[in-house]
Amino acid sequence: MATGLEGKRQNKHDVNGTQRKHPLTVDGILLDRPLNDPKGGEQFVQDAFQVILDEAIRKGTDVDEQVCEWKEPDELRALLDLDLVDAGEPSEKLLERCRDVIRYSVKTIHPRFYNQLFAGLDHHSLVGRYITETLNTSQYTYEIAPVFVLMEEVVLKKLCELIGWKNCDGLFCPGGSMSNMYAMNVARYKLFPEIKKRGLWELPRMAVFTSKESHYSVTKGAAFQGLGTDSVYMVKADERGRMIPKELEEQISIAKSKGAVPFLVNATSGTTVFGAFDPLPEIADICEKQGIWLHVDAAWGGSALLSKKHRHLLTGIERYLVNEIKERPGFRLLMEPQFVNVCFWYIPPSLQGKEDTPDFQKNLGKVAPFIKEQMVKQGTVMVGYQPHGNNVNFFRQVLVSPRVSLDDLDFFMNEIQRLGSDFQPQ
The missing domain is CATH 3.40.640.10 (Type I PLP-dependent aspartate aminotransferase-like (Major domain))
Structure with missing residues (x-):
């Protein structure tokens, strides 16, 4: 880090003959030109974008790839080498770090990620994020963000129209x-x-x-x-x-x-x-x-206001899963879904026929955590579970990603049955 300025008078001309009035050095670095390398920076951006395209976008949405490559914290900490260093690193090392960040992160854009109330990828929105991050502006005045301020007005007006309001105002929130x-x-x-x-x-x-x-x-x-x-x-x-x-x-x-x-x-x-x-x-x-x-x-269900025409697309895939749950042995629906949250239990073979025994509910509450742990460690699926009131742990599958297919849902249920077959009550 710089500890001070050395006001050393340099030669009045640099190697190219350009005159300098008061050149300064900081920690031995001559401050007479930009400190970064524009051409090298552009090349790094291109290389990094290619890494993102290959490792995150293509592999992250490929159903044959893992949702996550799970590592325990100590193992992952050692793999990533997260210690901060004083010196910089070459581009090749930085690109390797980019690959590692993507490799060991959860792929929320994967077709078999059902864990949170968000999922999937919109390529056009991603490009929009690239642009906003590159420009790195702020929204507080027209002077600093003329394009985005006008865009914000148009989008807010259209949202009000879609909802059915004539006189309204609004703002975008971070969450x-x-x-x-x-x-x-x-x-x-x-x-x-x-x-x-x-x-x-x-x-x-x-x-x-x-x-x-x-x-x-x-x-x-x-x-x-x-x-x-x-x-x-x-x-x-x-x-x-x-x-x-x-x-x-x-x-x-x-x-x-x-x-x-x-x-x-x-x-x-x-x-x-x-x-x-x-x-x-x-x-x-x-x-x-x-x-x-x-x-x-x-925040979750408001999107239903925006489309009467296309909401059936989500409803259809949701109903497919519900029907499968009703027909497959061992699956039990918690309730008919009102939105795209499908909540259900899976009763493994070791518990089937024991619904009236004293420890049934206690053991049933251990099934979803047991199956999810295997799913995450094997990287095949990510889905949430939780208890609610008197209901012991149940799966909560959120069907929001546009990339989810009926084959993915079949795989999901088959995976629950496969992993659940190993569950034994204690």
């Missing part, structure tokens, strides 16, 4: 958690605009209402904004994970009886586990009657 925090802040400001100047000190205690199936960012937002998690009233949901309007009314009454001021109801369109949609018309009526701001967390 669902921040969107919920923004909504909480806006709702609070609407009711108590003086908070911007005076803060929370002279305001009454406030109350937020959300379903027990809602995203954890609601309580996180309450803590972050100084309201406290106790200000969040959890509303009961029905067996399909939807908020119960009568329970909402009851919780509002309870909050008022404690002297709290209701200011926000957070409804959910597409819950994390079940993909459930809260009954928005009934909830909206309650909010209108009570004078409470209604926010809809549609």
Whole structure:
């Protein structure tokens, strides 16, 4: 690192005869020209793009490749050689590191990645990311980002039209958690605009209402904004994970009886586990009657607003999986899916016919973790699992990637059966 500037007067002319007025050196480096090599940099970018294309895009979407090449933390740490060094490294070494990063990362664009609420690859969007990262601008003024500011206006206007709103405005958020925090802040400001100047000190205690199936960012937002998690009233949901309007009314009454001021109801369109949609018309009526701001967390299910024509494409592949679950021995559906989250158990041969035994539920809860561990270590599939209420661990498959085929779903279920055949209760 540079520790100081050495104001050494150099020869008035460099090797090319160009005059320099006050050349300086830092740690022995003459600062009379750009420190990087443009041509060498361009070549590295081309080489790196080729690595990305071959290793990430092509192999990452190839069904014959692994979803992940799993290594335990200590082994992976040794393979990657992550220690920071003082000196630079040649391009060949950097490209090798690029390959390693891709090789040992999870390929979320793989057709057999079902683990999170995102998956797949859109090549055109990827190019858009390349452009925005290369330009490295910011959105706060037209001066610094004229093209992107105009694009943002057009996209927001079109989104409003697709939803059916005539007079609206909006902004893009970095994620669902921040969107919920923004909504909480806006709702609070609407009711108590003086908070911007005076803060929370002279305001009454406030109350937020959300379903027990809602995203954890609601309580996180309450803590972050100084309201406290106790200000969040959890509303009961029905067996399909939807908020119960009568329970909402009851919780509002309870909050008022404690002297709290209701200011926000957070409804959910597409819950994390079940993909459930809260009954928005009934909830909206309650909010209108009570004078409470209604926010809809549609980070997962909001896309259903955008297409009446093409949603059946996802629904079709989802129904295929549901029908297979109903027909295959050992598979048991938790509930009929409302969205593209398909939740189910697999009962391996070692547990079949023992459903009435005392340890059945305990052992069933170990099946999904057992199978997933084998899947990840072998790199064949990634899928989530979790318990919910009185329900022991079940698989939660999210069908969102456009690359998923019926063959992939067949492979997925066959893989569960193959790996599950080795499960033995303890």
